[in-house]
Amino acid sequence: MEFDDKPRLVVPLTKDTGTIENELTFSRSHGSTALLDAIYMAIQEMHRSKKNKKTLLIISDGGDNNSRYTVKEVKDLIQESDVLIYAIGVFGGGTTPEEAGGPELLSHIAEQTGGRMFYADPADMPDVAKKIGIELRNRYILGFSPENQPHDGKYHHVVVRVLPPHGLPRLQAHWRVGYNAPDR
Numbered sequence: 531m532e533f534d535d536k537p538r539l540v541v542p543l544t545k546d547t548g549t550i551e552n553e554l555t556f557s558r559s560h561g562s563t564a565l566l567d568a569i570y571m572a573i574q575e576m577h578r579s580k581k582n583k584k585t586l587l588i589i590s591d592g593g594d595n596n597s598r599y600t601v602k603e604v605k606d607l608i609q610e611s612d613v614l615i616y617a618i619g620v621f622g623g624g625t626t627p628e629e630a631g632g633p634e635l636l637s638h639i640a641e642q643t644g645g646r647m648f649y650a651d652p653a654d655m656p657d658v659a660k661k662i663g664i665e666l667r668n669r670y671i672l673g674f675s676p677e678n679q680p681h682d683g684k685y686h687h688v689v690v691r692v693l694p695p696h697g698l699p700r701l702q703a704h705w706r707v708g709y710n711a712p713d714r
Contacts, residue, residue: 531575533568535561535596543579554589562596563628569639570599573611585645585666588617589655591624592632601635608642609685610710615640616662617647618655644706672705683713 532540532553540553569588576584608615617636624630637647650658672690680686687708692701 531568531572532557533564534559536564537568537571539571539575543575563590563593564596564598565590565592565594565635566597566599566601566604569604569615570597570607573607573613576613577611583614584612585614585616587659587662588615588636588639589620590617590632590636591621591629592617592619592634592636593624593626593628594635595626595628604639605642608639609708611643613643614645614666615643616645616665618650618658618662619647620650620652620655641704642707644704646704680711681714682711685710 532538540557541549544550565588569586572586576586617640619633619636621629621633624632633647633649640647648658648661674688676686685708688705690703690705692703694701
């Protein structure tokens with residue numbers, strides 16, 4: 531998905547990483563930024579996938595000044611989806627309010643899904659992408675069933691606490707921060 535004043539599906543879902551890499555190499559942005567529209571469109575596209583595990587990688591400064599979807603609409607879609615989101619934040623010290631709020635927006639969007647946001651200079655992007663790949667290959671899936679599960683169709687927050695065995699260093703966990711309960 532490429533975006534500037536509007537999002538465009540440049541490469542449909544594919545296993546061909548060469549095609550994706552080629553499009554990333556020659557991608558150039560100009561004009562306004564419709565980041566939220568691009569995220570919305572990308573998640574909709576990913577819902578077409580038959581794969582159980584889906585990850586969206588966002589490379590952006592987090593600024594948005596041209597989307598028709600709101601932050602709330604995108605967050606609601608993210609909460610309802612099964613897409614894990616990672617972000618690589620490439621920040622250039624922008625002075626607009628959109629750019630100033632970019633790191634917080636990208637971080638919040640990624641953390642809602644159990645992913646996270648990494649800061650990167652353009653030269654660091656291959657190393658950051660490698661870190662994300664390692665995290666993706668080393669994820670564990672834990673499930674739970676609430677004792678008194680409400681059937682209210684509402685979003686419920688989840689808290690995870692990691693208690694390392696004595697003598698081990700502090701462990702860090704990332705998780706989807708909530709779930710939508712069934713409505714019946």
